[in-house]
Amino acid sequence: MIQPSIPKGTRDFPPAVMRKRQFILDTIRVIFERYGFQPLETPSMENLATLEGKYGEEGDQLMFRVLDNGEILEKARDAADTRQLVSRLSSKALRYDLTIPFARFVVMNQHQLVFPFRRYQVQPVWRADRPQKSRYREFYQCDADIIGTDSLLCEIELLQLLDEALTALGLKDAGIRINHRSLLAGLAGLTGRPEMLPEITIAIDKLDKIGWSGVSEELLLRGMDSRAIQVVANFIAIRGDHQKVLESLRALFPEGSPGHPGVVGLTGILENSYAGLGSRVLIDLSLARGLHYYTGTIIEALPPEGVKTGSIAGGGRYDDLTGLFGLKGISGVGISFGVDRIYDALEELGLFPPDQDSRTRVLFLNLGEEGMQQSYRLLQRMRQAGTPAEIYPSQAKMDRQLKYADKNRIPYVVMIGGSELEAGKLSLKDLSTGQQTLISAEELLGWSF
Amino acid sequence: MIQPSIPKGTRDFPPAVMRKRQFILDTIRVIFERYGFQPLETPSMENLATLEGKYGEEGDQLMFRVLDNGEILEKARDAADTRQLVSRLSSKALRYDLTIPFARFVVMNQHQLVFPFRRYQVQPVWRADRPQKSRYREFYQCDADIIGTDSLLCEIELLQLLDEALTALGLKDAGIRINHRSLLAGLAGLTGRPEMLPEITIAIDKLDKIGWSGVSEELLLRGMDSRAIQVVANFIAIRGDHQKVLESLRALFPEGSPGHPGVVGLTGILENSYAGLGSRVLIDLSLARGLHYYTGTIIEALPPEGVKTGSIAGGGRYDDLTGLFGLKGISGVGISFGVDRIYDALEELGLFPPDQDSRTRVLFLNLGEEGMQQSYRLLQRMRQAGTPAEIYPSQAKMDRQLKYADKNRIPYVVMIGGSELEAGKLSLKDLSTGQQTLISAEELLGWSF
Numbered sequence: 001m002i003q004p005s006i007p008k009g010t011r012d013f014p015p016a017v018m019r020k021r022q023f024i025l026d027t028i029r030v031i032f033e034r035y036g037f038q039p040l041e042t043p044s045m046e047n048l049a050t051l052e053g054k055y056g057e058e059g060d061q062l063m064f065r066v067l068d069n070g071e072i073l074e075k076a077r078d079a080a081d082t083r084q085l086v087s088r089l090s091s092k093a094l095r096y097d098l099t100i101p102f103a104r105f106v107v108m109n110q111h112q113l114v115f116p117f118r119r120y121q122v123q124p125v126w127r128a129d130r131p132q133k134s135r136y137r138e139f140y141q142c143d144a145d146i147i148g149t150d151s152l153l154c155e156i157e158l159l160q161l162l163d164e165a166l167t168a169l170g171l172k173d174a175g176i177r178i179n180h181r182s183l184l185a186g187l188a189g190l191t192g193r194p195e196m197l198p199e200i201t202i203a204i205d206k207l208d209k210i211g212w213s214g215v216s217e218e219l220l221l222r223g224m225d226s227r228a229i230q231v232v233a234n235f236i237a238i239r240g241d242h243q244k245v246l247e248s249l250r251a252l253f254p255e256g257s258p259g260h261p262g263v264v265g266l267t268g269i270l271e272n273s274y275a276g277l278g279s280r281v282l283i284d285l286s287l288a289r290g291l292h293y294y295t296g297t298i299i300e301a302l303p304p305e306g307v308k309t310g311s312i313a314g315g316g317r318y319d320d321l322t323g324l325f326g327l328k329g330i331s332g333v334g335i336s337f338g339v340d341r342i343y344d345a346l347e348e349l350g351l352f353p354p355d356q357d358s359r360t361r362v363l364f365l366n367l368g369e370e371g372m373q374q375s376y377r378l379l380q381r382m383r384q385a386g387t388p389a390e391i392y393p394s395q396a397k398m399d400r401q402l403k404y405a406d407k408n409r410i411p412y413v414v415m416i417g418g419s420e421l422e423a424g425k426l427s428l429k430d431l432s433t434g435q436q437t438l439i440s441a442e443e444l445l446g447w448s449f
Numbered sequence: 450m451i452q453p454s455i456p457k458g459t460r461d462f463p464p465a466v467m468r469k470r471q472f473i474l475d476t477i478r479v480i481f482e483r484y485g486f487q488p489l490e491t492p493s494m495e496n497l498a499t500l501e502g503k504y505g506e507e508g509d510q511l512m513f514r515v516l517d518n519g520e521i522l523e524k525a526r527d528a529a530d531t532r533q534l535v536s537r538l539s540s541k542a543l544r545y546d547l548t549i550p551f552a553r554f555v556v557m558n559q560h561q562l563v564f565p566f567r568r569y570q571v572q573p574v575w576r577a578d579r580p581q582k583s584r585y586r587e588f589y590q591c592d593a594d595i596i597g598t599d600s601l602l603c604e605i606e607l608l609q610l611l612d613e614a615l616t617a618l619g620l621k622d623a624g625i626r627i628n629h630r631s632l633l634a635g636l637a638g639l640t641g642r643p644e645m646l647p648e649i650t651i652a653i654d655k656l657d658k659i660g661w662s663g664v665s666e667e668l669l670l671r672g673m674d675s676r677a678i679q680v681v682a683n684f685i686a687i688r689g690d691h692q693k694v695l696e697s698l699r700a701l702f703p704e705g706s707p708g709h710p711g712v713v714g715l716t717g718i719l720e721n722s723y724a725g726l727g728s729r730v731l732i733d734l735s736l737a738r739g740l741h742y743y744t745g746t747i748i749e750a751l752p753p754e755g756v757k758t759g760s761i762a763g764g765g766r767y768d769d770l771t772g773l774f775g776l777k778g779i780s781g782v783g784i785s786f787g788v789d790r791i792y793d794a795l796e797e798l799g800l801f802p803p804d805q806d807s808r809t810r811v812l813f814l815n816l817g818e819e820g821m822q823q824s825y826r827l828l829q830r831m832r833q834a835g836t837p838a839e840i841y842p843s844q845a846k847m848d849r850q851l852k853y854a855d856k857n858r859i860p861y862v863v864m865i866g867g868s869e870l871e872a873g874k875l876s877l878k879d880l881s882t883g884q885q886t887l888i889s890a891e892e893l894l895g896w897s898f
Contacts, residue, residue: 004499004553004774007541010492012554014561015568018488034832036809036839038857039467043459043587044493044543044573045513050453064494067514067539069577073531082522089538090516092456094493104453105461112463114856116842119464124493128518138492151842153825160829274822325453360485373723376602380609383483390485393565393600407563408487 009129009137019359020352021140024169024342025122028142031165035157037120037144042101044124045092052093054100054324056291062128064137065090094126098143099293099321099334106147107325115148115330134309134340145334147322152268155297155317156275158335162301162313163280169342170351173304174312176280179287180266181295181316183249186259187235187285190252191228198291199224204236205288208310236286242270245283265297295319299335307348309341358409361449364391364416365401371416378414378426378441387449405431412449458578458586468808469801470589473618473791474571477591480614484606486569486593491550493573494541501542503549503773505740511577513586514539543575547592548742548770548783555596556774564597564779583758583789594783596771601717604746604766605724607784611750611762612729618791619800622753623761625729628736629715630744630765632698635708636684636734639701640677647740648673653685654737657759685735691719694732714746744768748784756797758790807858810898813840813865814850820865827863827875827890836898854880861898 006012013021045066052060065086072089079085095101098121106113122142129135144161146154159176166174184204188197203218210218212233219229238248246267253259270278289298296317303312315335322330346352362382364375375391382389390410392401405413415427426444429436439447455461462470494515501509514535521538528534544550547570555562571591578584593610595603608625615623633653637646652667659667661682668678687697695716702708719727738747745766752761764784771779795801811831813824824840831838839859841850854862864876875893878885888896 004556005496006492006499006553006557007494007496010494012492012557013488013490014554014558015487015489018490022488033808034835034837036837038464038807039462039471040464041462041467043455043461044575045456045459045587047454047456050455061518064518065516066543067516067535069510069513071531073528073534076525076528076534079522079525082520085522085525086516094515104455105463107453108455108461109463114853116853118839126493138494146842149842153840153842157840157842164833272822274825358487359482373721376723384613386483388483388485390567391602391606393595393598393602393606404563404565 007137009131009135011136011138015358020346021339021343023352024339024346025140025142027168028165028337029120029122031161031168032120032144035118035144035161037118040102040105040119040121041123042095042098042105042121044095046095046101046104048087048091048093050104050325051096051100055096059096063096064094064126064128066092066094068092095123096127097125098123098141098336099145100324102143102145102147103321104325106330107322107327110322110327113148116146116154117148118144118146120144134344136340140339142337142339143334145332147332148330150317150319150331152265154333155265155269155299156272156277158315158333159269159277159281159299160275162299162335163277165337166301166313169346170349171304171312171342171345175282175302175304177284177287177300177302178266178269178281179284179289179298180262181298182262182265183253183259183285184262184288186253186257186262187232189258190235191224191231193224193228194258196222196224200232201288201291204232204286205290207236207286238285242266242278242281242283245285246271261296269297289314289316292316293318293321296331297333303341303345304349307345309338309344311338312341312345313337359388360390360408360410361387362389362412362414363401363405363408363410364389364414365398366392366395367398367415367417368395371418371421374421374426374441375414375416378444381445385445402431414444456586458580458584460585460587464807469795470788470792472801473788473795474589474591476617477614477786478569478571480610480617481569481593484567484593484610486567489551489554489568489570490572491544491547491554491570493544495544495550495553497536497540497542499553499774500545500549504545508545512545513543513575513577515541515543517541544572545576546574547572547590547785548594549773551592551594551596552770553774555779556771556776559771559776562597565595565603566597567593567595569593583793585789589788591786591788592783594781596781597779599766599768599780601714603782604714604718604748605721605726607764607782608718608726608730608748609724611748611784612726614786615750615762618795619798620753620761620791620794624731624751624753626733626736626749626751627715627718627730628733628738628747629711630747631711631714632702632708632734633711633737635702635706635711636681638707639684640673640680642673642677643707645671645673649681650737650740653681653735654739656685656735687734691715691727691730691732694734695720710745718746738763738765741765742767742770745780746782752790752794753798756794758793760787761790761794762786804858808837809839809857809859810836811838811861811863812850812854812857812859813838813863814847815841815844816847816864816866817844820867820870823870823875823890824863824865827893830894834894851880863893 075088124138124140126138188194188200199222203215216229249263253263294316298316300311301313303309317333319331364379379389379391413429420426425438427436524537573587573589575587637643648671652664665678698712702712743765747765749760750762752758766782768780813828815821828838828840862878869875874887876885
C-alpha cells in the first residue's frame with residue numbers, strides 16, 4: 001500500500017486552519033454585503049474558448065486542462081505538437097481567476113442584470129505555477145466588482161471598503177497605495193518612447209523586488225537610453241502627501257495630454273470633500289499591478305511594516321473587460337483580497353482572535369449507562385438552545401475522555417456519575433482553572449459558556 | 450465573436466440563487482457546529498492513486514481527469530488504448546465525493562488527530578454523468594462524519610442532527626428511514642443464495658423507481674428462483690412501527706445468524722430510553738443505499754409527500770473506510786445532505802424565507818453634488834453601524850435610480866435634494882407602501898430597517 005498523498009501545491013485545511021480562514025472570509029464577506037455587493041458563484045470548469053488568450057502566453061501554459069471523457073485514443077493520433085494534442089483532448093479548463101468568469105457571466109446575463117451590477121465572489125482558482133512558499137496551485141480569491149458605471153464614487157467606495165476590511169481584520173496599519181494607468185501612459189510619453197509603455201509597466205512593477213538598479217538595468221536591456229531612464233527615475237521619485245504629488249502631476253500633464261485623465265481621476269478620488277481618503281491613501285507612481293486589463297485607477301494594499309508577504313489586496317478599473325466577449329463600452333472597477341497572504345500576515349502578527357480552535361463549549365463525559373441517559377437529554381437541550389456541545393460516545397477511561405476535551409480545546413466538561421446521580425446534581429469542571437462545581441441541571445442550562 | 454457559454458451540466462449561481470443556497474448551507478452548518486463537528490476542506494484535485502478503484506468501474510469512467518502540464522506529446526505516442534493514454538497524460542482527477550478524500554486525510558493525519566474525530570465538509574464534487582434534471586456535473590456535497598468509534602450513540606446523534614436540520618429548513622415532514630446492512634446479508638441467507646447479496650442489494654435499491662414487478666424481474670434475470678424471490682418479497686413487506694418490525698426481525702435472525710447484528714443495532718438506536726427516535730424514524734427493510742462502503746446502519750431522508758425529488762439526505766456506518774489507505778479497524782458513520790434536492794424541495798413548497806433576494810436595505814439616490822456629499826457621509830455611518838446600504842453612483846434620471854432599487858428589491862430609498870437641503874432634513878421613502886417621510890439625519894440613523 002502506497003502512503004497516500006495530495007497533489008503538489010495543494011493543501012488540506014484542517015479544522016484549526018479552517019476556522020482562521022473562515023474568520024478572514026466572514027469578516028470580508030460581511031463588509032461586502034454592507035456595501036451592497038451581491039454573491040455570485042461560477043462553475044469551476046469553463047470552456048477553453050472562455051479562458052484561452054485572456055491571461056497571456058503564461059496563463060495559457062499554467063491553466064489546468066480537464067480531459068474530455070469517453071474514447072479519446074483516436075483523437076490523440078498524429079497530433080503535430082503538444083498544443084494540438086491538448087486542444088484535441090480537452091475542451092475545458094479550471095478557473096484561472098474570478099474576473100474573466102465574471103465578465104463571461106455578465107455578458108451571458110446582460111438582459112437580466114440591473115446595471116450597475118455589484119457582485120462579490122469567493123471561490124478557489126487553479127494555476128500550475130511552480131509551488132513555493134505562499135504560492136499554491138489551488139487558492140481562494142475573494143473579489144468585489146462594480147460593473148456598468150465609470151463613476152469615481154465606485155473607486156472611493158472600494159477604497160473605503162478596503163480600509164474597513166483591513167481594519168476589521170486587525171490590519172489597520174496596512175498601507176493603501178493608488179496610481180492610475182493614464183499616468184503610466186503619460187510617463188511613457190515623457191520618456192519620448194510612448195510605445196514602450198508595456199516594458200515600462202513590467203519593469204517598474206518589480207521595483208519592490210529588484211530595486212531601482214534592477215529596474216534601470218531592465219529598461220536599458222529593453223533598449224531605453226539613459227536619458228529616458230532618468231525621466232522614469234525622476235517620475236517615480238515624486239512622493240509625499242497627495243496635494244503635493246497631484247500638484248507635480250498637474251504641471252507634468254496638462255489638459256489634453258495622455259497623463260491628464262490620471263490627474264483628474266486621482267484628484268476626484270482623493271480631493272473630494274466627503275470621503276476623506278487623502279490621509280489614508282498614498283499615491284505611488286511606481287505602482288503598476290502587472291499587465292492586467294486595468295485601464296484607469298489601480299489600487300494595492302501592503303501588509304503592515306515588518307511583514308514580509310507581498311501585497312495583500314489589489315484592484316483597479318477596467319474599461320473593456322466584457323468587450324472580450326462582445327459587450328463593448330461597459331466600465332467596471334474591482335478589488336481582490338489575497339486570502340493566503342492575509343492569513344500569513346495575521347499569523348505572523350498574532351492577530352487571529354483567540355478561541356478559533358474549537359466551537360464546542362462542553363463535553364459530557366460518558367461514565368455509565370444511567371448517567372449517560374441524563375447527560376444525553378441535557379446535551380440535546382443545550383444544543384437546541386444553541387450551545388455547541390458533545391458527549392463522549394463510549395465509556396472509555398476517564399483519562400482518555402479528558403484528553404479528548406483537552407486536545408480539542410473544549411473548555412468545560414460535565415460529569416454525571418454515581419455520586420452526582422445520588423445528589424440529583426451534576427459536576428461542571430472548568431478545564432482551564434481545574435475548578436469543579438456541583439450544580440443542578442437548571443443551573444447548567446442557564447450557565448453562560 | 451462566439452456567444453459565451455458554460456460547460457454542459459455546470460451552473461452559474463446568480464445572487465438570488467446564491468442567497469437561497471446560503472440559507473440551506475448556513476442552516477446545516479450551524480447545526481453541524483452545535484453537534485461538535487469541525488470544518489475540513491480538502492483539495493479539489495486528488496492524485497489518481499487516491500481515487501481510482503474507489504467508486505467501482507462506473508466511478509472510474511465518470512471521474513474528471515486533469516491533464517498534466519508541460520510537454521506531453523511524446524507520452525501520448527503509441528498508447529495501446531484510451532485507458533493507457535489517459536494514465537500517461539493525467540496523474541490527478543477532480544474530487545468525486547467528500548468521503549474518500551476524508552479517509553485519505555484521516556490516514557495522512559492519523560498521528561495528529563484525536564479520535565473520535567468529528568468533521569464536516571461542504572465542497573463541490575465533479576462527475577461526468579449525463580446531465581439531466583437535478584443532476585449536474587458539478588454539485589455541492591455537505592457531509593458530517595464521526596470516525597474512530599463504533600458506538601451506536603453516533604448513529605443516534607446523526608439521526609437527531611438530521612431531524613433537527615430538516616426541521617430548521619422547514620422540512621419537518623420529511624421521512625427518515627433506516628435499515629442495516631446485516632439485515633440485507635441476513636435476507637440473502639434466508640433466500641438460500643447468500644452469494645447474491647450484491648444483486649439483491651442493487652435490485653431492491655430500485656424499488657422506489659421500478660416497483661416490485663421490476664425488482665422481481667431483475668432478480669429472476671440474475672438467476673434467482675421464484676421461491677427465493679418470494680422470500681425477498683415477504684421480507685421487504687415487513688412494515689409498521691419499529692416495535693413490531695423489530696419483533697419480526699428478532700424471530701427471523703436469532704443470535705449467531707448473519708442478520709443478528711442488524712437487529713441489535715436497530716434496537717439500540719430505536720429502543721433506547723433517552724433519545725426518543727422511535728416515533729421519528731421508520732425501519733424500511735427495502736432501503737439499500739446502493740453499493741456503497743456501508744457495512745452497518747444505513748439512513749435516508751425523503752422529501753415531504755408530494756415532492757418528486759428523490760432522497761434529500763443519506764448516510765450510514767462503514768467499518769473499513771480508511772483500510773483502503775492502510776489504516777485498519779477504524780469504524781465511522783456519516784450523513785450527507787443533498788443540497789440541490791433540498792433546494793428544489795424548498796422551492797417547490799415555497800419554504801424559503803422571504804427577503805432572500807437582497808441584503809441591501811437602503812439606496813441613497815444621487816440627486817446632485819451637494820446632496821450627494823451629505824448622502825455619502827450618512828451612507829458610511831449606516832454601513833459602519835452594520836446596515837447594508839448603497840448610493841447610486843451617478844446622477845442618472847430619478848426613474849432609472851428608482852428602477853435600480855426596485856429590481857434589486859431594496860426596500861427603502863433616501864433622497865436629499867434641494868428642498869431637503871433647505872429644510873436640513875432628508876426624505877425616506879418606503880418602496881413597498883410608497884409612503885414618504887421627511888426626517889432628520891439622526892432619525893435615519895436610529896431607524897429600524
